[in-house]
Amino acid sequence: MHFPGAHILSVNQFERADVEHLFDVADSMVPYAHRERMTKVLDGAILGNMFFEPSTRTRLSFGCAFNLLGGEVRETTDIKTSSISKGESLYDTARVISGYNDIIVMRHPQAGSVAEFARASRVPVINAGDGPNEHPSQALLDLYTIRKELSSHGQGIEGMHIAMVGDLKHGRTVHSLSQLIQLYPNITFTLISPTELRMPGEIVEELRNNGHTVIETEDMEQGLVGNDTVYLTRIQEERFSTKMEADVYRGRFRLNEAIYTRYCQPSTVIMHPLPRDSREDANELDNDLNQHPNLAIFRQTDNGVLVRMALFALTLDVWQQIERTSREVNWYTERRF
Numbered sequence: 001m002h003f004p005g006a007h008i009l010s011v012n013q014f015e016r017a018d019v020e021h022l023f024d025v026a027d028s029m030v031p032y033a034h035r036e037r038m039t040k041v042l043d044g045a046i047l048g049n050m051f052f053e054p055s056t057r058t059r060l061s062f063g064c065a066f067n068l069l070g071g072e073v074r075e076t077t078d079i080k081t082s083s084i085s086k087g088e089s090l091y092d093t094a095r096v097i098s099g100y101n102d103i104i105v106m107r108h109p110q111a112g113s114v115a116e117f118a119r120a121s122r123v124p125v126i127n128a129g130d131g132p133n134e135h136p137s138q139a140l141l142d143l144y145t146i147r148k149e150l151s152s153h154g155q156g157i158e159g160m161h162i163a164m165v166g167d168l169k170h171g172r173t174v175h176s177l178s179q180l181i182q183l184y185p186n187i188t189f190t191l192i193s194p195t196e197l198r199m200p201g202e203i204v205e206e207l208r209n210n211g212h213t214v215i216e217t218e219d220m221e222q223g224l225v226g227n228d229t230v231y232l233t234r235i236q237e238e239r240f241s242t243k244m245e246a247d248v249y250r251g252r253f254r255l256n257e258a259i260y261t262r263y264c265q266p267s268t269v270i271m272h273p274l275p276r277d278s279r280e281d282a283n284e285l286d287n288d289l290n291q292h293p294n295l296a297i298f299r300q301t302d303n304g305v306l307v308r309m310a311l312f313a314l315t316l317d318v319w320q321q322i323e324r325t326s327r328e329v330n331w332y333t334e335r336r337f
C-alpha cells in the first residue's frame, strides 16, 4: 500500500509488508514517546480529532502522538455541539472540516460513516472506530503488542493460538484484530462468546477460507487451554437497544488469577483493548491479575502512542525526516513504572 495521503479505514487495506514497515517505524518512535528526544517534524500541521462517541485512550493517544511529532490538535468531541445535530450531512461536514486540518481522525457510531466522510474529505482520514464495524489503529497496536510480547518469549506470530473472549458480535476491536492477524499463516482462533454474541459469520468464514483454524465455544475454561494470547473484551452495552439486554451477558466470562493459573499456559499474554468493565457484576478482567507479568494491557496503551505516531509519520510522509530534525529534551524525563 502507498501510505502518503492514504485514508486508513480498514485493516483489509494492509499487506503483511505494510504492517511490518509500520511496526519498524513505530519502533523508531520509542525515544520520542519516552521523552528522551523531541522532534518538530510536524511543526505547523493541524490534526482534527473528531470523536462522536465516548473515548479516552484512542482520542488522547492520537492527540498525544500528533503533539509528540510537533503538530497541533483541535478537538470536536460531542455530536450535540456539532452541526451534525442540525441535520448536516457527513459529506458537507467533511468538505468543511477538511479545509481546516491537515489530517483527520474520526470516531462515529455508524458502521461505514468514516469511509463515507473520507470520500468527501480533502485530507487523509483515519478511522478511530465506526460503530461495531472496525477499529484499525487498535488492531495495529494490538498486533504490535502481540509481536513484542511473543518475541520476548522467543515466539513469532505465525502459527500462534489466540483466544478472543466476550462480545465478539459488536466488538469492533476483535473484528479488526482477527482480520489483521490472518496476514500471518496458520493461526488458531478460539472464539469464546455467548451464542447470541458470536463473531460475525462472514469473518469466521473468511478466516477459515484463508486456512486458519477457528473454534467457537461458550465454554471459557476449556477455551482458554493452550493459547499464546487471551484477548478479553467488554460487553458493548451501547450497541444493545436496552441496558437490560446487555445485563444478561455481563459477568458471563471472567478472567481472574485462579482461572488463569488453572487453565492458561504460564506464558499466556493477557490483553484487553480497555476500558475493562470493573463493576462488580461484570469484572471481566480481575484486579488480582494487576501485578501479573503477562498482563499486557498497559503496555498495549503505551504501544498505542508509538503505532499512532507511525501512522501519522507515514500518511504525512515525514518518517524519514524525523531523526534529522530531532534533539534532546530539556526537562526532567524519568518515569516511574
Ligand code: NCD
Residues within 6 Å of the ligand: 057, 058, 129, 135, 138, 172, 173, 233, 234, 236, 273, 274, 275
Ligand atoms: C474499544 C472501542 O472503543 O472499540 N476501546 C478502545 O478504543 N480502546 C473497546 C471498547 O470500548 O470496549
